Amino acid sequence: MSGKLRRFPGGLHLDGHKTESTQCAVQRARLPRRLILPLHQHIGAEAKSVVMAGERVLKGQMIARAEGYVSAPVHAPSSGTVVEIGDRPVPHPSGLSAPCIVIETDGTEQWCERHPVQDYITQDPSHLRNLIREAGIVGLGGAGFPSFIKLNPLGKTVDTLILNAAECEPYITCDDMLMRERAAEIIHGIQIMRHALHAAHCIIGIEDNKPEARAALVRALQELHIDGIQVTQVPTRYPAGGEKQLIHVLTGKEVPSNGLPVHIGIVCHNVATAAAIYRAVQHGEPLISRYVTVTGSGVPEPRNLEVLFGTPMAELLEQCGADPASVERLVMGGPMMGFGVHMPGVPVVKTTNCLLADRHLPAAPAAMPCIRCGACAEACPANLLPQQLYWHAHAGEFDKAQNYNLFDCIECGCCAAVCPSHIPLVQYYRYAKGEIWTREREKQKADVARERHEFRLARLAQDKAEREARHAQKKAELAGKTAPHETTSH
């Protein structure tokens, strides 16, 4: 592999605000009295509950199973009793409620039986993928796509496994702290991934603003005597952690529009996902917790916490010295790609990498008309034309927006950040994508209904034809029986 780094187009240099939350070691978040577990914490179909209210559950026990191929199960993060299964507010831009399992914890943290695999190298990759699937592991970089799917190249050759350690968005430091504190776990997880994918090359791509984390990874590789994993620093420039951008910087390859990295022989996973895979395979522990950065101007003691899923966000704010009632804006994720949380009582889920809480926010400037300055296009790391996307999304011309590769937009927010007219461009792109998906779903439903109708008509026609044939046959049999009788009577 060539060590030469490329540059992706556009991008921004942003104030990192990382040091605030990296001054102290990661602490465990306090065990809450109640854990609220949404059944949908991942990309794909919602998991289906397999427990009932009143049932006692153990830490690590599966409480909801995956529904279909693209889905992920949910496990009890602690032991206790299921006290409710029903709709609860969840962290989502819509602010809506969704089905959740609520567990009242008993404080004993009693584990269910675990089945660790010590020697993963002797295991068939399909068995490892199944373990990872059953452990509910999804991409922890923010997207939440079920990880076992990305470890199944379906006959395609994977030349390079890339570990995304860029963590390019301001304020977020959970991966940085994980690398500093659990580098060996990450390396073991990467080895399991390499075994599953048979990848010839492996690169960890890390921004050059994380020297401690990089040193920890290099040290772990030396101590574990592991070869073939390259730790490569990339320049700190947002959004270097975008999958396509990182692949381009590290390999010079372009993921095709509407294509996947595996189409060019590359698979990309987040470093926290690698650590989760290690714990699932070698300790038999499902995904029940993660590191979460709690930071922002409304947090007196910013830090990273190891948090059980289902923990109300308000309790994390309190543990970091903040009064949830005085927080003016709470964002899940970072300032560029995160979304506003409507109430601090919603739970931490698998994709919660950061809570950004601010106290005194300046009023957002009013949006002005587009002056066609082109600044947005210069900042776009995906080589798109944000202005055109905006015009078409604004006019409801979704086909035209799609023709301008709307779905290549990674919603990084660079265009909106530089727009002198303060147009909330990303909101328009999200709206346009949502409308296209809704129409696509409605079209699929209409197609299914039409197919069902056509099938019914065909079945009715067939029934009629069969009835007529039976009728004709009966008539012919009757005629056959009658004819000799008639003959003899004459």
Ligand code: SF4
């Ligand atoms: S940056 Fe804003 S004002 Fe300038 S072209 Fe883009 S959308 Fe229009």
Ligand code: SF4
């Ligand atoms: S949000 Fe989309 S259009 Fe805007 S800069 Fe990012 S990738 Fe480009």
